[in-house]
Amino acid sequence: MNYRHAFHAGNHADVLKHIVISRIITLLTQKDTPIAYLDTHAGIGLYDLQASEASRTGEWLEGIKPLFDTPNPPALITPYIDIIKALNISNTLRYYPGSPTIAKVLMRPQDHIILNEKHPEDSLVLKKNFKHDGNTTIHCQDGWLLPKAVLPTKEKRIVVLIDPPFEQENELELCVKSLTESIKRMRQAIVIIWYPIKDQKTLNHFYNSLKQSNAPKLLKAELMIKPTDNDLGLNGSGMIIANPPWKLESELLSLLPFLTNVLTEDTGKWQINWLIEEVSTVTKK
Numbered sequence: 302m303n304y305r306h307a308f309h310a311g312n313h314a315d316v317l318k319h320i321v322i323s324r325i326i327t328l329l330t331q332k333d334t335p336i337a338y339l340d341t342h343a344g345i346g347l348y349d350l351q352a353s354e355a356s357r358t359g360e361w362l363e364g365i366k367p368l369f370d371t372p373n374p375p376a377l378i379t380p381y382i383d384i385i386k387a388l389n390i391s392n393t394l395r396y397y398p399g400s401p402t403i404a405k406v407l408m409r410p411q412d413h414i415i416l417n418e419k420h421p422e423d424s425l426v427l428k429k430n431f432k433h434d435g436n437t438t439i440h441c442q443d444g445w446l447l448p449k450a451v452l453p454t455k456e457k458r459i460v461v462l463i464d465p466p467f468e469q470e471n472e473l474e475l476c477v478k479s480l481t482e483s484i485k486r487m488r489q490a491i492v493i494i495w496y497p498i499k500d501q502k503t504l505n506h507f508y509n510s511l512k513q514s515n516a517p518k519l520l521k522a523e524l525m526i527k528p529t530d531n532d533l534g535l536n537g538s539g540m541i542i543a544n545p546p547w548k549l550e551s552e553l554l555s556l557l558p559f560l561t562n563v564l565t566e567d568t569g570k571w572q573i574n575w576l577i578e579e580v581s582t583v584t585k586k
């Protein structure tokens with residue numbers, strides 16, 4: 302396990318992922334009934350952008366920094382920006398939240414947060430960061446086993462985030478398996494996969510496997526920072542969302558053009574489409 306998220310915290314991929322998570326949780330918490338949140342690859346929950354790891358790559362300078370500096374961002378991202386503002390009292394950007402913190406701040410006492418991080422050191426830091434939180438359970442095991450170990454939850458509504466490091470070749474395949482397993486156990490589960498965009502051939506195979514997942518609905522949202530199929534590394538990233546809340550598609554249709562403008566130069570592109578659309582049954586009498 303070589304990957305440490307501290308090197309990448311606050312980059313363009315984190316910005317896309319964390320905005321999508323913040324929108325989903327904000328939409329779900331409009332109803333009183335409790336929700337559960339399962340983060341299978343949680344990281345440490347909070348990052349110092351001035352520490353040596355983030356400083357060495359400087360990825361956040363092309364991610365959260367330009368967004369944080371943008372005057373009057375759309376109201377839809379206020380919940381996300383407010384979390385970052387609350388971590389940076391002096392208004393100078395230094396601390397950046399991981400997905401567990403985004404979930405924690407937006408969720409309520411009646412909700413249940415389940416976090417998992419396999420890296421022994423990162424798992425200890427995660428436990429330290431969340432030790433006073435009564436509605437949070439923390440595991441330190443293989444994230445690919447969590448959907449089977451934890452689902453179904455007693456809360457009928459659940460958000461599952463699958464956000465692996467993509468260090469191994471089979472991780473796209475494992476994402477599809479985890480999504481399929483989650484949907485098998487809780488058909489209504491909102492399952493989110495984050496994935497890197499590098500070459501298109503690999504992704505076409507991934508999309509085709511997802512179409513076999515038996516999910517009721519699958520939405521795909523992508524943000525390309527650089528042209529695909531070049532050797533520059535991470536050209537962009539995408540989110541697969543099974544069973545998205547019904548307003549999410551229209552929200553992303555307004556947010557992605559804005560993010561493309563802020564995070565990319567002329568080379569940026571975005572795309573939203575359905576891999577599986579809900580089949581509506583019309584019965585004639």
Ligand SMILES: C[S@@+](CC[C@H](N)C(=O)[O-])C[C@H]1O[C@@H](n2cnc3c(N)ncnc32)[C@H](O)[C@@H]1O
Binds near residue numbers: 318341345423
């Ligand atoms: C992309 S980072 C997660 C970032 C986090 N979800 C966020 O948005 O703030 C992936 C994390 O998965 C952890 N990891 C790697 N292999 C794992 C596995 N098999 N099970 C659980 N966690 C794993 C890494 O240590 C790393 O912290």
